[in-house]
Amino acid sequence: MSSFPKSTVLGYPRIGPRRELKRALESYWGGRSPRVELDRVGAELRALTWRRLAELGLEGLPSNTFSLYDQVLDTAVLLGAVPARYRDAEDPYFAMARGTEGLAPLRMTKWFDTNYHYIVPEIGPDTVFKLDASKPLGEVREARGLGHETRPVVVGPVTFLLLGSALDRLGDVLGCYEELLTALAAEGVAWVQFDEPALVGDRTPEELAAVRTAYERLGAVSGRPSLFVASYFGDLGESLPVLAGTPVEAIGIDLVRGSAPVADLTGKTVVAGVVSGRDVWRTSPGRALAALGAVRASRVVVSTSCSLLHVPYTIDDEPSLEPALRGRLAFAEEKVAEVVALAGADFRGSVPAGPSVALPGPVTFDERGPYEVRAAAQAAHLRLPALPTTTIGSFPQTGELRAARAAVASGALSQTGYERRVEEEIERVIRVQERLGLDVLVHGEPERNDMVQYFAEHLDGFAVTRNGWVQSYGSRCTRPPILHGDVSRPEPITVRWATYAQSLTDKPVKGMLTGPVTIVAWSFVRDDLPLRDVVFQVAAAVREEVRDLESAGVSIIQVDEPALRELLPLRRAAQADYLEWAVAAYRRATSGAADRTQIHTHLCYSDADQILAAIDGLDADVTTIESARSGARILSEVSSFGRGLGPGVYDIHSPRVPGAAEVEGLLRRTVGVLPVERVWVNPDCGLKTRTYEEVEASLANVVEATRRVRAELQA
Numbered sequence: 046m047s048s049f050p051k052s053t054v055l056g057y058p059r060i061g062p063r064r065e066l067k068r069a070l071e072s073y074w075g076g077r078s079p080r081v082e083l084d085r086v087g088a089e090l091r092a093l094t095w096r097r098l099a100e101l102g103l104e105g106l107p108s109n110t111f112s113l114y115d116q117v118l119d120t121a122v123l124l125g126a127v128p129a130r131y132r133d134a135e136d137p138y139f140a141m142a143r144g145t146e147g148l149a150p151l152r153m154t155k156w157f158d159t160n161y162h163y164i165v166p167e168i169g170p171d172t173v174f175k176l177d178a179s180k181p182l183g184e185v186r187e188a189r190g191l192g193h194e195t196r197p198v199v200v201g202p203v204t205f206l207l208l209g210s211a212l213d214r215l216g217d218v219l220g221c222y223e224e225l226l227t228a229l230a231a232e233g234v235a236w237v238q239f240d241e242p243a244l245v246g247d248r249t250p251e252e253l254a255a256v257r258t259a260y261e262r263l264g265a266v267s268g269r270p271s272l273f274v275a276s277y278f279g280d281l282g283e284s285l286p287v288l289a290g291t292p293v294e295a296i297g298i299d300l301v302r303g304s305a306p307v308a309d310l311t312g313k314t315v316v317a318g319v320v321s322g323r324d325v326w327r328t329s330p331g332r333a334l335a336a337l338g339a340v341r342a343s344r345v346v347v348s349t350s351c352s353l354l355h356v357p358y359t360i361d362d363e364p365s366l367e368p369a370l371r372g373r374l375a376f377a378e379e380k381v382a383e384v385v386a387l388a389g390a391d392f393r394g395s396v397p398a399g400p401s402v403a404l405p406g407p408v409t410f411d412e413r414g415p416y417e418v419r420a421a422a423q424a425a426h427l428r429l430p431a432l433p434t435t436t437i438g439s440f441p442q443t444g445e446l447r448a449a450r451a452a453v454a455s456g457a458l459s460q461t462g463y464e465r466r467v468e469e470e471i472e473r474v475i476r477v478q479e480r481l482g483l484d485v486l487v488h489g490e491p492e493r494n495d496m497v498q499y500f501a502e503h504l505d506g507f508a509v510t511r512n513g514w515v516q517s518y519g520s521r522c523t524r525p526p527i528l529h530g531d532v533s534r535p536e537p538i539t540v541r542w543a544t545y546a547q548s549l550t551d552k553p554v555k556g557m558l559t560g561p562v563t564i565v566a567w568s569f570v571r572d573d574l575p576l577r578d579v580v581f582q583v584a585a586a587v588r589e590e591v592r593d594l595e596s597a598g599v600s601i602i603q604v605d606e607p608a609l610r611e612l613l614p615l616r617r618a619a620q621a622d623y624l625e626w627a628v629a630a631y632r633r634a635t636s637g638a639a640d641r642t643q644i645h646t647h648l649c650y651s652d653a654d655q656i657l658a659a660i661d662g663l664d665a666d667v668t669t670i671e672s673a674r675s676g677a678r679i680l681s682e683v684s685s686f687g688r689g690l691g692p693g694v695y696d697i698h699s700p701r702v703p704g705a706a707e708v709e710g711l712l713r714r715t716v717g718v719l720p721v722e723r724v725w726v727n728p729d730c731g732l733k734t735r736t737y738e739e740v741e742a743s744l745a746n747v748v749e750a751t752r753r754v755r756a757e758l759q760a
């Protein structure tokens with residue numbers, strides 16, 4: 046057995062330092078370039094990554110961390126878990142990821158407590174598993190051709206099956222994993238990494254038994270490579286002794302989120318994740334060395350706490366960040382350098398401290414009037430029809446808008462010129478919605494590059510990056526802002542756009558804000574500040590904005606919290622505390638509104654079952670929620686809410702235009718479960734990633750379907 050290299054990372058960004066993969070994917074999907082071009086870009090990015098990691102001095106290079114869409118989808122393909130209906134598609138892989146004209150895509154949801162989205166494997170009793178190891182083998186060979194020996198990374202069997210709710214198929218899937226090990230051994234691979242982040246959650250005795258079975262069986266494969274099981278995003282807890290009792294040679298432990306194991310791991314290699322893969326802050330040498338020193342094992346090697354997928358490429362691409370802040374930051378490349386330095390034991394010095402922050406005390410919020418009183422006041426004031434139609438906020442972000450934003454940044458367009466462009470776009474969006482016959486309009490968010498970044502740009506205490514892209518799903522990336530100091534709102538942010546939109550129409554226009562929990566969830570928050578204190582500062586700023594919108598005559602205000610579920614701690618023991626402060630922050634932000642002002646909230650991918658009480662606790666007058674893509678699973682769960690509800694009837698994450706009959710079907714299902722007077726009709730989420738063509742056709746069908754159901758209600 047060859048010993049584990051002394052430094053490694055669990056994975057690396059793959060979208061490209063200049064988002065080359067994004068462009069190549071979108072060009073291929075749009076029919077503007079052939080498949081070979083996409084594959085060429087992929088190969089180039091893989092080569093670039095291996096070369097850079099080797100140049101930085103990293104010893105253990107991973108492979109198969111590249112993906113054209115998602116590593117969980119790659120694992121499904123590796124195991125042959127491709128549902129029959131996709132097999133005849135022109136490109137089954139992307140058909141599963143994005144759908145086709147006649148085929149809805151697979152479900153997509155968030156990867157543990159990150160903002161990365163994976164494709165949920167669809168595994169039924171009839172799924173026939175059959176190994177197709179071409180991708181991991183191909184990457185091993187490709188790297189070798191470039192002079193690098195690599196460690197292929199694959200999602201492990203337990204996590205894969207838990208994500209697909211099919212742990213009962215363990216016996217079948219293990220056959221494929223065994224074959225994979227044999228194939229990798231034949232290729233001369235020394236180590237293979239199985240990612241098992243699911244092991245940091247609460248696991249039942251049956252699930253722990255599955256861990257034992259899986260790694261005992263894989264450990265028994267003769268002539269196999271050495272096995273490295275990587276856990277991340279928290280403590281292994283009760284999974285650790287189970288794993289340690291199996292023949293796996295190395296165990297990856299997240300020492301940033303979790304603590305050093307008390308157990309003696311003599312006989313094993315511990316891949317110690319002491320450099321955070323989840324944030325952009327420099328690693329404190331003292332803390333990292335202490336964590337390394339506390340591990341008792343036969344060999345301890347230095348690593349990141351998880352894949353670096355969740356951070357941008359390099360701080361070198363951010364010349365305009367303030368030097369004092371820059372000195373506290375590390376992106377992927379800088380983190381690799383930290384890993385290498387720690388492994389070489391020449392990691393010294395200290396990280397400069399951030400400015401002191403005035404932490405608020407325990408949060409307080411005022412109660413709004415009882416819902417019945419609010420609902421009556423709002424109904425009298427707004428006079429909406431039954432089944433009011435609305436959208437979630439954003440309308441398509443056109444190329445012209447993005448170009449205008451780039452032009453104003455480079456100085457080629459004046460601020461006034463830019464603002465005029467935004468106003469023109471608002472007018473277009475209002476007219477489109479009037480033409481379509483929607484009831485509650487939005488201004489379309491054309492001034493926002495991103496629902497969090499925009500607010501971060503207008504709040505003190507945040508910095509934004511120019512190139513700090515992080516993959517969110519498929520070709521989509523976001524640039525999470527950096528929350529580095531005291532947060533406050535120097536002046537109103539959205540009021541002028543909302544009031545401009547309202548001035549153009551007699552229909553009510555909703556004001557659009559991002560909630561405090563989502564703002565912190567989608568930012569890189571200073572790692573030395575407690576999230577619950579930071580979130581209340583943000584809530585105070587949002588509260589001021591709600592008040593200003595209301596004073597400016599905006600009667601409906603939506604405060605989005607799509608990330609409420611995302612921050613939920615993976616272990617049940619910590620969940621209640623989180624939900625308490627998260628809900629309190631939201632109510633702090635919204636409870637200053639008068640009873641007559643209708644507060645909406647919006648959630649998507651929320652897997653709401655675990656946070657139902659919290660969503661209810663937000664006390665919003667109307668909650669719009671993702672539902673179309675998850676097959677309206679959510680309906681029965683939210684039906685107990687006593688306030689307005691808009692389960693999505695249009696899946697906006699796919700380019701497909703749903704027909705009126707399809708929307709009508711979803712709507713009928715909704716009114717079959719919920720009292721009709723509480724139902725709202727809306728898409729699953731904002732429309733900014735779609736084209737006007739798709740959006741207008743889809744919304745016309747939404748309005749038509751609503752008209753049909755309404756007509757029947759009146760009859």
Ligand SMILES: [Zn+2]
Pocket residue numbers: 437607647648649729730731
């Ligand atoms: Zn959404």
